[in-house]
Amino acid sequence: MDAAQATRIVEWVTGAGLAGMAETELMRGFCSRLVEAGLPVARANMGIDTLHPVLEGRIFRWVHDAEFEPISEYGRLVEGTQAEERWRRSPYFHLYQEDQEILRRRIGPDHPCDFAILDDLHREGQTDYVALMQRFSAQGAIGEMDCIFSSWTTAVPQGFSDGEIETLRRLVPSLALAMKCSSLTRIAETLVETYLGRDAGRRVLNGRIARGVTDRIQAVLWFSDLHGFTHIADTSAPDEIIPFLNDYSEAIISSIHEAGGDVLKLIGDGTLAIFKTKDQSLACRQALAAEEAMRRRIKELNRDRGARGLPTTEAYLGLHVGEVFYGNIGSRERLDFTVVGPAVNETSRIAALCHSVERSVLVSSAFQAAAQDEDRRAFVSVGRYALRGVKRPQELFTLESALED
Structure with a gap:
């Protein structure tokens, strides 16, 4: 991907975010443009907490050339439950606890498998995994929503190149910002309808x-x-x-x-x-x-x-x-x-x-x-x-x- 292609993707996601595009469409449009520009992303997830009486957050998914449910919602984590245990074993939790921006793992029998998700991805034919975290400042946090997690995988045999990983690091924050704007709109709607009535x-x-x-x-x-x-x-x-x-x-x-x-x-x-x-x-x-x-x-x-x-x-x-x-x-x-x-x-x-x-x-x-x-x-x-x-x-x-x- 050259600089001009990267600039066009940033311009698109910025305009889409300002226009109030829904999270699922933002995710689909961003990932499709990455692939069109030559970055071999096979699947991507982006998760963000929310303010909701029942839900703790949402995960938005994209899979190349596949039909699937683009949104999953998760409830509040309760200590001692399987859901809470899975969260503590996840790459996202590791990033959060260590306050790191990026975690990369090559996938396959010749590489260490320190997270359960890597086994699942290996069975699906993925070869490389990158997780990113965009943390908000204290002034930008809303309740539990203090960061956005994302993960990106590829199925090409050689995995991501260093240049492709650097491209992801430069472009994903623009998607995270647009997703945050869209989520804040959803949060505002939830809060006023919950506390004032529909x-x-x-x-x-x-x-x-x-x-x-x-x-x-x-x-x-x-x-x-x-x-x-x-x-x-x-x-x-x-x-x-x-x-x-x-x-x-x-x-x-x-x-x-x-x-x-x-x-x-x-x-x-x-x-x-x-x-x-x-x-x-x-x-x-x-x-x-x-x-x-x-x-x-x-x-x-x-x-x-x-x-x-x-x-x-x-x-x-x-x-x-x-x-x-x-x-x-x-x-x-x-x-x-x-x-x-x-x-x-x-x-x-x-x-x-x-x-x-x-x-x-x-x-x-x-x-x-x-x-x-x-x-x-x-x-x-x-x-x-x-x-x-x-x-x-x-x-x-x-x-x-x-x-x-």
Whole structure:
């Protein structure tokens, strides 16, 4: 590879990174250009940690002239597991521990095999292996993401030449930088959607971050909480409380998301969510579908937790329809992207009444009126009730299915 070819590859990967190209396309384009320029790469891996509630990172793969899965994801390493043991025996771990930039191993019976991966590569016909690490400065690290690992192999009998290895050392940092940019975009999306909610997160990433900028919208409002949580928290072992909340939050939030809703806030054991579509009756249908899925999940969860001797509970749910302000609310230093307005307060008051009227779900007359005819037939009136902070008593309804609980 001559200097002009190397320059063109750097220019391409720089432009692709600035354009926001996905990691898989970056990897494919970079490796293909290496081969076209005469560098005999047969396969390549690039791994980078991330910030994600479940995943620890991703590995992007490229194999010359082969169809394969270009991405694999790995969870958090737990000490004492096989995954953690494999990591400690890997060339990447060696680079990280020794703070080295490069590790090279010739592959074959005439060469030492001090890493298990070399045996696998030998069986695949590879002859040379190079691992590289691009470490970030402390200011450039994001959580556990403080470096990028990559490995490069060839199947030509003589292996890589010294000049080809030097070319890799000069060119791979440009790919690593583009991959880091793409990964940071993914991390930003994950973080805002995880902590703000999917719709609110997308709005923030699209620039809706000015203080006081809100939209006036009509939405179906969901507020749920867990029955007897205070008693459970007081009587359970401290290390059981967070797993307890996580189990029931997973059941509730998954049900809301699958039905098309957006979770805006977790308030202790409470969940505030909205369903908003142009067709309000459809939003009501989505909320009812989420309620049904939540009950099913909690029933299965209670069966599992009960069999293990763990505390169980049920969810109380209030549903309402109303106008709210949706957007950035707070101080200059701390903003929240959420909904506010009298309708939000009414929804929480309705949910709070569930315990008093001994019903697991209560819906407002506004929700009942907005629902589709087919759905309205499933509602049963429980009478008129005064809601704290609301001027007039209103009729509340429950679901026929909830009467069986």
